[in-house]
Amino acid sequence: MKLHPLPTILFFVVILSNNYGFGSPDDPIEPSCYTSLFIFGDSAAAAGVDFAPGNFVSNCLFPPYGETYFHHPTGRCSDGRVVADFIAQHLLGLPLLPPYPGDSINNITTLSRGANLAVASATALDHEFLEARGSSTCQNCSLSVQLHRFRTLLNSLCSDPSNCRDKLRHSLFLVGEIGGVDYLGSNRAGLPSDEIEDLIPFVVDRIGSAIEELIELGAVSFLVPGDYPTGCFPWILTRFRSSNRSDYDPVTGCLVYHNRFSDRHNRMLRDEIERVGKLHPGASIHYAGYFESAIRIHENPERFGFERATINRACCGSGGPYNYEPSAGCGEAGAVACERPGSYVKWDDHHYTEAANRVIAGDVIARHRLDGFGSRARARSAGVTVGRRMKRETCAGISDG
Numbered sequence: 001m002k003l004h005p006l007p008t009i010l011f012f013v014v015i016l017s018n019n020y021g022f023g024s025p026d027d028p029i030e031p032s033c034y035t036s037l038f039i040f041g042d043s044a045a046a047a048g049v050d051f052a053p054g055n056f057v058s059n060c061l062f063p064p065y066g067e068t069y070f071h072h073p074t075g076r077c078s079d080g081r082v083v084a085d086f087i088a089q090h091l092l093g094l095p096l097l098p099p100y101p102g103d104s105i106n107n108i109t110t111l112s113r114g115a116n117l118a119v120a121s122a123t124a125l126d127h128e129f130l131e132a133r134g135s136s137t138c139q140n141c142s143l144s145v146q147l148h149r150f151r152t153l154l155n156s157l158c159s160d161p162s163n164c165r166d167k168l169r170h171s172l173f174l175v176g177e178i179g180g181v182d183y184l185g186s187n188r189a190g191l192p193s194d195e196i197e198d199l200i201p202f203v204v205d206r207i208g209s210a211i212e213e214l215i216e217l218g219a220v221s222f223l224v225p226g227d228y229p230t231g232c233f234p235w236i237l238t239r240f241r242s243s244n245r246s247d248y249d250p251v252t253g254c255l256v257y258h259n260r261f262s263d264r265h266n267r268m269l270r271d272e273i274e275r276v277g278k279l280h281p282g283a284s285i286h287y288a289g290y291f292e293s294a295i296r297i298h299e300n301p302e303r304f305g306f307e308r309a310t311i312n313r314a315c316c317g318s319g320g321p322y323n324y325e326p327s328a329g330c331g332e333a334g335a336v337a338c339e340r341p342g343s344y345v346k347w348d349d350h351h352y353t354e355a356a357n358r359v360i361a362g363d364v365i366a367r368h369r370l371d372g373f374g375s376r377a378r379a380r381s382a383g384v385t386v387g388r389r390m391k392r393e394t395c396a397g398i399s400d401g
Contacts, residue, residue, distance in 0.1 A: 034092050034221070036171040040146045040210070041118035041178045043351065044228070045084040048075025048099040049119045049141075058120040059331030059348075064316060068341055068354050075099065077120055079315070079341045080354025083290065084116065084174055086361030087223070091368065092172065100153055114171065115153060117146045124179040124206045125199070133195065135186045143178055143210050154217070165218035173214055176225040177290060179203040179265060183230070184350065187239065193257075200265050208272040215280050223368075224273060225288040226266035228352075229295045231258030234314040234322035235349035241321070252298035253312050259295070266291055286368065293363040297345055297356060304359050307343050315344035315353060324349045 039045050043060065059065070060077040069080030076082050081096075088094045100115035119141035123130060126144055130137045158164035182203050186196045211222055230236055232254035240255055242248070249256055266289070273285045297304055301311050315338040316330035317323035328334030330348035338344060342355040352360070 034172045036114035039116040039174045042122040043077040043120035044177045045118040047116040062331040064337040077351040083361045123182045124203045168218035204268045222285045227262040231255035233350040234324040293360040
């Protein structure tokens, strides 16, 4: 009798659903062969780097930011931890990484495990480039500035070039999320949509060149997050509110155009990862699908413990359909936080709650655990990865010798 293939398929689907998507970041940690993590990005990843003199001060430095996990503001743009924190703690088994520069600037022991160089309102492109196109941005916190700061940090961590390369070979680099502020800042400045779309190749190219700069320094292992679904941000939903129902996704309630914009950025970013990987076959570059993880929450919020009625509303805000008013953003007078942040996906006008960050991180971690990313036991290529085939008993991207 011929066996029907359906049971086998169902078994595969069950295994896949339990292990590939939306695992918990609190699952047991496999031994990691990465000894440190370095984070670059914008407010979605930042842990409290101060703005340089002459720049505006981030709302994220004021209450009620940080109230859920830290019970005080840390500079993270959430009520608690961000996705990068969960990756550090639960994918790699590292402590929460200090911001750099920050209070730990002279604590080499603390910084030896890594550092968070991300800055709120950071852009992928340089300030001068964006300003020439009519966009107002942070003057001293672009990806170029973060790379310069990393080189300064590296000089204090390594005794010689050989020691540096060995350290970088055993480090993971989280490059992003970054680029979203380039687009959001241009939206805030009122630039036409076609001009903003024209920025995407420049942004993606800058992320790729940053990865190449780090490879030249000796880095070999990268996790590169894509953009979030910006059409679901309370700020975007408020600014571009429409009476045309066809402008909205009927399931998520998000603006279709802006999510397609984010998806285009992500597709071009994956192409750039492939290009860089082909040029540097000794490197392992993994795409992290923050968009894909976040949009699944919007499609089925109840599954993850969120309320559908508040799916696109900010927990912390000052009123309006999406609880966002430009006159009083979270952290400013007139804005208040909701009583149960854990039931909300959005913390403020374009950042996620710790509860949502936990789910997004859980999905990313589950995907890479399944593929042995960074594991001593099962190191091999994972996800959208470009680079050589990894060998067992080694970190992704690290040679056997």
